[in-house]
Amino acid sequence: MSETKDIIEKIKGYEKRETELKLDNAELRQLIRALTLVDEKSAVLNSIIESSDDAIISKDLNSIITSWNASATRIFGYLPDEMIGESILKLIPLERHDEEPKILSQLRQGLRVNHFETQRLRKDGTLIHVSLTISPIKDNYGNVVGLSKIARDITDKKLMQQKKDEFVSFVSHELKTPLTSLKSYIQVAAKKTSDEIFLLKALGRAEVQAKKMENMIRDFLNLSRFEEGKISIENAVFDVVNTLDDCIADALVISHKHAINYQGLASCKVNADQEKIAMVITNLISNAQKYSPDGGDITVSCERHHQMVNIKVADKGLGISTENQKLLFQKFHRVETEKTKLIPGFGIGLYLVSTVLTLHGSQIVLKSELGSGSEFSFELPAG
Structure with a gap:
């Protein structure tokens, strides 16, 4: 009987251990699922951090950098190995070092710093303007243990x-x-x-x-x-030579220093927005006048090549360097030289010319050499 009793006790022991093992396995599976979710969320978070256009940097309460994303490298020029373990003061201009203790003081209180605009140093020594958003990093007990910084250039x-x-x-x-x-x-x-x-x-x-x-x-x-x-383009067929004549007459009111000669067709129809094309021509002639301060002839021409009409405005003025030609049609760009600094204008005429012609499916073509004048031309479809 005692042997039977022992066997029964052993069976019960095995059943209990089996139950415990089942429970352990269930808990293990839950733990694995939880860890998998954490890994997935961590991977997503890392992906967001690394793909962000903003620099995302974390540091401890002693201002030592603990993480550094790809955009931090792009914006500041330093690789992660060059910055992790270094003080954030490496990025702060000397005259702005007093900003860091003020920021730390606010964050130690658990307060967030939003859109703080300041300047920071790149690796090459250049200063850049940044907008900073800095948040405290807290542990499970609510204690501030570090700082997360987002810097936007x-x-x-x-x-x-x-x-x-x-x-x-x-x-x-x-x-x-x-x-x-x-x-x-x-x-x-x-x-x-x-x-x-x-x-x-x-x-x-x-x-x-x-x-x-x-x-x-x-x-x-x-x-x-x-x-x-x-601004919208309203195309219609009109005689562009009449428009050229009107623009030349208006330009002669502005300056009698320049002779403006017309060469080409006596009449030519195009399909375009007459008002906008008049603005283009007016700007080109005005530019020719301004950048020919010593006078000289300005030539306006109109020729037809198959189904396209070519319009040119050429002067014998100062000319434009190759370097300035690359930037000439950007908004607010002006050619800055000793000879041009007294010439009035605010750098939007040629930007408007380029924009209008782009809307017409055309483009401005520039031929120029410093000291030898400039020629601007563009094409429109024949009407």
Whole structure:
């Protein structure tokens, strides 16, 4: 009997162990599933961090960097091995080192720093503008154990804002100058109504100044409309030679220093937006006048090649260097040399020309050599 009892106890022991093993296996499977989920979430998080356009950096409470993503390398120029274990002060200009203790103090309190705009140093020593968002990293007990920083490079944004401010200031000045002259001519003309010769000259100068201001305001408004997507192309068949004649007549009001010669067809129909093409031609002739400060002939031509019409504006002015030709059609770009620094303008005329022609499915072609003048040309479909 005792042997039977022992066997029964052993069987019960085996059954108990089997039950425990089943429970252990179930817990193990749950643990494996949990670990798999953690790994998957970690992989997703790492993928997001590495594919982010922003620099994502973590550091401890002593400002020592503990992680460094791919965009941090792209923005700051340092490889992870060069920065992990280093102080974040390596990226902070000396005159801004006092920012770090202030940031740490705020984060130690569990507070987040949002969109803090400052400057940081790249590996090559250049300064860049960044927007920082810094969050505390907490353990399971709510204690701050580290910091996570997202740095966004806003250098281009800052430069654009600076250019915009300069642009507004420049436009204000450029509009004020012809307006002041216009008022002066009108005031003096009003006092000398008996002197017909002076009156005619004064009114002629007033017209020139008014035309300059009109052109600047037109370009300014067109730029705003293009950027807001409010400009559309309305094609129609018209005689482009008549448009060229009108643009030349308007240009001669602005400057009598230049002879503007027309060469080519007496009549030529094109299919395009007449108002926008007039703006293109006006800008090209105006540029030829401005960048030929010593005068000289300007030649406007119109020729037909099969189903396309070629329009050119050529001058014998200052010419444009190869380096400047690459940037010439960018917004706000101006050729800056000793000879051009006194030439008025705010760098949007050729940008508008290029944009209008692109909308027409065309493009501006430039041939120029420094000191030997410039030739701008484009093509439109024949009407």
